[in-house]
Amino acid sequence: MKSDIEIARSIELKKIKQVAWSYGLPGDEILNYGRYIAKVPETLIDEEKVKRSNLILVTAITPTKAGIGKTTVSIGLALGLNRIGRKAICALREPSLGPCFGMKGGAAGGGYAQVLPMDKINLHFTGDFHAITSAHNMIAALLDNYMYQNRDNGFAMKEVLWNRVLDVNDRGLRYIVTGLGGKTNGITRESSFDITPASEIMAILCLATDEADLRRRIENILLGFTVDNKPFTVKDLGVAGAITVLLKDAISPNLVQTTEHTPAFVHGGPFANIAHGCNSILATKLAMTFGDYVITEAGFGADLGAEKFYDIKCRKSGLQPKLTVIVATAQGLKMHGGVSLDKIKEPDLEGLEKGFANLDKHIENLRSFGQTIVVAFNRYANDTEEEIEAIRRHCTTMGVGFAVNNAFTEGGAGAMELAELVVDTIENKPSQPLRLAYEDTDSIEEKIEKVACNLYGAAEVTYSITARKKIKIAEALGYEKFPICIAKTQYSFSTDPKLYGVAKDFEFHVRDIVLNAGAEMLVVIAGEIMRMPGLPKEPQALHIDIVNGEIEGLS
Incomplete structure (x- = not known):
């Protein structure tokens, strides 16, 4: 064939x-x-x-x-x-x-x-993925510039939650340091890259109902917290219009x-x-x-x-x-x-x-x-x-x-x-009216536990100190009614990719929670899942080429 x-x-x-x-x-x-x-x-x-x-x-x-x-x-x-x-x-x-x-x-x-x-x-x-990548990284650049230009006015971020993205599997970008090489290169800080499909902008684009809703959601993106513990959003940055322009097509x-x-x-x-x-x-x-x-x-x-x-x-x-x-x-x-x-x-x-x-x-x-x-x-x-x-x-x-x-x-x-x-x-034999796994009014822990225990088969859910902290922040900001989006291995019901078949009575460990205020969901990081994948030992790129003017190696 x-x-x-x-x-x-x-x-x-x-x-x-x-x-x-x-x-x-x-x-x-x-x-x-x-x-x-x-x-x-x-x-x-x-x-x-x-x-x-x-x-x-x-x-x-x-x-x-x-x-x-x-x-x-x-x-x-x-x-x-x-x-x-x-x-x-x-x-x-x-x-x-x-x-x-x-x-x-x-x-x-x-x-x-x-x-x-x-x-x-x-x-x-x-060019949709490129537009999403550009929009996401434009926000990152504008945030870095805002911190740099206003540092002498007493503005500083206690914690930055917004990182960068790239549509390339690159494990070397999972944890990075930016702003190295002198004061004119910006503020030195730790950061990271996700792959573009994990970008909150991607989720926003897929959940937006029209251009106005797209802009509203972009404004609500939580970028981090100032030194006086106030949430700082894209609306505070004042660039939602510019980011919407990048996503217009x-x-x-x-x-x-x-x-x-x-x-x-x-x-x-x-x-x-x-x-x-x-x-x-x-x-x-x-x-x-x-x-x-x-x-x-x-x-x-x-x-x-x-x-x-x-x-x-x-x-x-x-x-x-x-x-x-x-x-x-x-x-x-x-x-x-x-x-x-x-x-x-x-x-x-x-x-x-x-x-x-x-x-x-x-x-x-x-x-x-x-x-x-x-x-x-x-x-x-x-x-x-x-x-x-x-x-x-x-x-x-x-x-x-x-x-x-x-x-x-x-x-x-x-x-x-x-x-x-x-x-x-x-x-x-039509389906019945859709029954969801949890209610909007359930607590964040209840939502996670209903999915992990009722659907995955976990015996218990445990939380890291970081995850507990993020839950408290989400509740304080009024995000507790958001649905959850669990990030875990695709190869098992559990968080262990080698537990094939039907895993039962396992511990489901929540390592972190990402607050996607624009997408209006809480991304629950479970196990060792990576939001920036790596390349395999023999990447498909080794087999992709142009031969006699025709692309080969795509499947």
Whole structure:
């Protein structure tokens, strides 16, 4: 089979305005970024149409380093729905350059279920990530300048909470010192870098409802505390207007097309292990305005992405999925069943069945939100019919629908079984009203403990001195009603990435809490999770090149 990028190059793309017109988007309202990409103004959102559209969330079992394929399933489902006569659009996140040149090599789907042009989407795209990076670092530079220029007037910061970001995996920037080399170089202090998908600006862009809300949220960003213990915000800095200007184009969702010319909105890119893991509210609502069925995904496993989708995105936007699809693979189930990584491609029915416990825990969790669930089995070439039938039988005993997804090799035709199941389930077994994991009025500790104990399986939650301090500060500033966004490893229910399967009765240790007053959420740092990833021993950058004028190595 051809590589992803070879398949992408083999597709004759339609001009993006043709794609827009085919779904009722007014071509004269969209702004072209070349022939095949466009920005769509959020003013086209129709809330009445949003209410009538069917929103479908795609999530997954706990991921492994072998991959699960949520984006491929999400795009494939949209293709399959269109094949059976339904008007479907997908709403996805933008890829980050960090993992693209690090571990993954790309994140635009795979095989014959991709969003295109995949090379541009995986690289600079419409510049949204660069705008977010620039806006975030502009605030950092302006804050440093404010402290420097006003130091002789008695102004000083007791604590600076705002660091810098870069969309590159660079472990050397996790902890730094700025302002070295003399007084004219600024005030010497310790600082750090996060990766751009962890930026509060990214979260703000994805949660903002319009330009005015974007500016309001930027004004509320907490930058730190002055020497007299007063909170200092972007509003105090007086630069919210300038930062909004930098994001003026980035706030508009991006329109592209799939391998079968289905429209796809690709906008925003927060990671789910260190942020809230969902594409923008605006992109989702635009897709729901013009599509009868809208497929969106939440990053990593359901314990991270799906929980945050419900408890943050749905809580803030009023959106409610009609159905949640949970993606599983035989390789992933076998790894959670105790099979070693180097043997998960080999048949192992016993290991597969032991891995069902991980799937079952996610199903139990999703049902606690009132969701109806179907399982999409993302098929790989080495999967056996015996293994597939074992999973199908297990899903029957669990009372959940099951379908095999072959979109990677067959495009929309390979996802028609899944599409039929999704439509039948939505029409005959609709989800209940969404039940959230915690209430706004719960204390910060109660929110953390309800997620950690009820969804992850922790026996107790412990807090560092730093985390306790941050909780008291959050309460004093009136942030206690914000939802929580837990940052932890994606490879386990626990904070230990090696505890596969279903971890039970473990201690869940909260190391720190980041106060995202603009995004209106509290980021709970649990375990040894890093907000600036490092590169692997053999980064994908070693395989990315231009050969005879064509980009190679993206996937």
